[in-house]
Amino acid sequence: MSTGTGTGTGNGTGPTRFEVVRQGAREHDDVEIVHYEPQYPPGSKAEKRMTRIVSLMFMLSGLTAILFVLAYVWWPFTDWPSVDGWQYQPGNTASKGFTPILGLMLGLSLGFLGLGILTWGKKLLPHEIALQDRHDGGSDPAERALTGTTLQFIGEELGLARRPLLKVALAAPAAGLGAAALVVPVGMLIKDPHHPDVFFHTGWDPAANGGKKVRLVREDGVTAIRPEDISVGGQITAFPGIPEGNRNKHADSPVLLIRLRQDDAARLRENIKAYPTNAKFEKHPMVGDLVAYSKICTHAGCPASLYEQETNRLLCPCHQSQFLITDNAKPIFGPATQRLPMLPLELDEEGFLAAQGDFAVPVGPAFWEKPSERRDA
Amino acid sequence: MVAHSPRRPRSRARRRAIAALRMLAALVLAGGIYALVSPNAQANAPGQLSAAAQEGRALYETSCISCHANNGQGVEGRGPSLIGVGSAAVEFQVETGRMPAAAQGAQLERKPPQFNSDEARQLGQYIQELGGGPEIAFQGEQAPKGDIAHGGELFRVNCSSCHAFSAAGGALSSGKFAPSLEPSTDRQLYAAMLTGPQNMPVFGDNQMSPQDKYDVIAYVQNLKSDTDPGGWGLGRFGPVTEGVAIFLFGMVLLAFAALWIAGKS
Structure with missing residues (x-):
């Protein structure tokens, strides 16, 4: 061979390996190798240099991989071992470097490996141009006939026609699995996993508190709230003052208690008159300039508690719904379509804020039977 | 003298004199209380301002007065009244550079302050003495230790x-x-x-x-x-943000690297 690639058997008697490969490709795969040439003369200085570069990359890959292992074992990722239990230390401690050093070392190792292989393929392997004929059209008719016959034969061998019992028996799993697939979606329309009332009552319902009106308390679950606790333009998150009122059990109960400016409160009082759901409470739902709305967004149930005290808006951070506090928490922007329910407030005999009763409409997002307004409105 | 003398009907002239004295005393007392509690009375009497407030007043009258008017009364549609806002509000607005405002807008943003914190406190002191209001409860830069x-x-x-x-x-x-x-x-x-x-x-x-x-x-x-591992906290929103970041930036980077390699060969 004129290529002189050193790929031959070398004894000069038979064809070289390259010739066998070229012949095989031509006869079996219709591939013609038309050009084959090493990039550097074998044994040349340039080839040796390139070999050293590739080797260096592999060495670096191995080295960084070992550094990864060393960092994983010895890098301080906590203040371990500690005497009195581990405590998180803020600030620029060495443990902050744990994950970055792992990622860096593994990344470098894989990077060098990839670069090494790339360089090897690009610089050290010979240039080759090979041509292959394109095959057009379908398969050989004889081949197609044979495949069809094979399939028919398999069908015959299964013997469903000769064994009717199998046919009947197969119907059983078909019917059973079909029913299993149907029963879940159909059942979801019929079977209600919840107690029918669960969505209609919150922790503010006096019925669940032995008939006593429920006080508004702070996040600690016990501290009752007086009207003067909130400044003008201030807000406080209030929970029902019942056992576990500030726990997950009553996660639908929190309200945002807001003290409006005098003129804004007057505007809200006007608007309440025009909105029967809030106007029909036993007593007026506001105490002074204080108003309380459910904290649960009517769109997807996030806490809609971003209170803008100048624009009198409540915002929900999840999908940017906005509610106008001075107009019965009417949704004015975003995907929410229902108002935030208002909690009717009163002062109890000791001067603490309490709820007159439960919300007039269910809190939170819509569900199948949810009315958007109170039913007697 | 009067207390020790034996009881006898007082003469008319004497009763009148005592009534006049009482009236005078009541007037002085009422006037004194009014002078103590009325912000305007203080505002109209610059002589009663403390030294720091005097400094603050000088600053106020060069930089704040065009929007907030004389004595912090406010100008309709331009700047609100500062009576009763307190020194805390003034210090916050001035120290964070929000005041003096560059322009009216939906939101005033933090910018390099025009006054140093001493001047901000003098301004605060002036507004405090004009109309009272909330004050920062501690002296110095560091808040007392908290839990x-x-x-x-x-x-x-x-x-x-x-x-x-x-x-x-x-x-x-x-x-x-x-x-x-x-x-x-x-x-x-x-x-x-x-x-x-x-x-x-x-x-x-x-x-x-x-x-x-x-x-x-x-x-x-x-x-x-606290510092963030890797140096870039991405708002510390957690693994979801980090996943999105590595997906968007990392994957795009890898795709372009693959294209570059393919294009070179």
Whole structure:
């Protein structure tokens, strides 16, 4: 061979390996190798240099991989071992470097490996141009006939026609699995996993508190709230003052208690008159300039508690719904379509804020039977 | 003398003289009380201002008076009245550079302050002596020591909805936003809670005692003192943000690297 690639058997008697490969490709795969040439003369200085570069990359890959292992074992990722239990230390401690050093070392190792292989393929392997004929059209008719016959034969061998019992028996799993697939979606329309009332009552319902009106308390679950606790333009998150009122059990109960400016409160009082759901409470739902709305967004149930005290808006951070506090928490922007329910407030005999009763409409997002307004409105 | 003399009907002239004296005493007393409690009486008497307030007044009359008017009375449609806003609000607005405002807008943003903190306190002192109002409860730059854990509880209930769990801030309506707490000092945090600047709610002392506020400050400053592994916290929103970032940037980078390699060969 004129290529002189050193790929031959070398004894000069038979064809070289390259010739066998070229012949095989031509006869079996219709591939013609038309050009084959090493990039550097074998044994040349340039080839040796390139070999050293590739080797260096592999060495670096191995080295960084070992550094990864060393960092994983010895890098301080906590203040371990500690005497009195581990405590998180803020600030620029060495443990902050744990994950970055792992990622860096593994990344470098894989990077060098990839670069090494790339360089090897690009610089050290010979240039080759090979041509292959394109095959057009379908398969050989004889081949197609044979495949069809094979399939028919398999069908015959299964013997469903000769064994009717199998046919009947197969119907059983078909019917059973079909029913299993149907029963879940159909059942979801019929079977209600919840107690029918669960969505209609919150922790503010006096019925669940032995008939006593429920006080508004702070996040600690016990501290009752007086009207003067909130400044003008201030807000406080209030929970029902019942056992576990500030726990997950009553996660639908929190309200945002807001003290409006005098003129804004007057505007809200006007608007309440025009909105029967809030106007029909036993007593007026506001105490002074204080108003309380459910904290649960009517769109997807996030806490809609971003209170803008100048624009009198409540915002929900999840999908940017906005509610106008001075107009019965009417949704004015975003995907929410229902108002935030208002909690009717009163002062109890000791001067603490309490709820007159439960919300007039269910809190939170819509569900199948949810009315958007109170039913007697 | 009168008390020791034996009781006898007083002469008419004497009764009149005593009534006149009583009236005079009552007038002096009422006038004195009025002078003590009336802001205008103080405002109209610059001689009663303390030295710091005098300095503040000089600054006020060069930089604030065009919008907030003489004696902090306010100008309709330009600047609100400053009577009763207190020194805390003034210090916050001036120290964070929000005041003097460059232009009217939906939201005044933090910018390099025009006055140093001494001048800000002098301005605050002047407004305080004009009309009273909330004041920062501690002297010096550092707030008294607070309970970080309790502050964290308060922060998550009251502050995190707008300023985010990481105190990095968040969006509000119509282009407004809750700013990041990163550059805030102890005094600025305290003043912001106490006075509720712009759209921030007010957290008065009845709702959050000064000690509660110190707890929140301790928590926020502790949060800020921490560094992020890898150096870039991505707002500390957690693994979802980090996953999205690596997907968007990392994958795109890999795709272009693959294209580049393919294009070279």
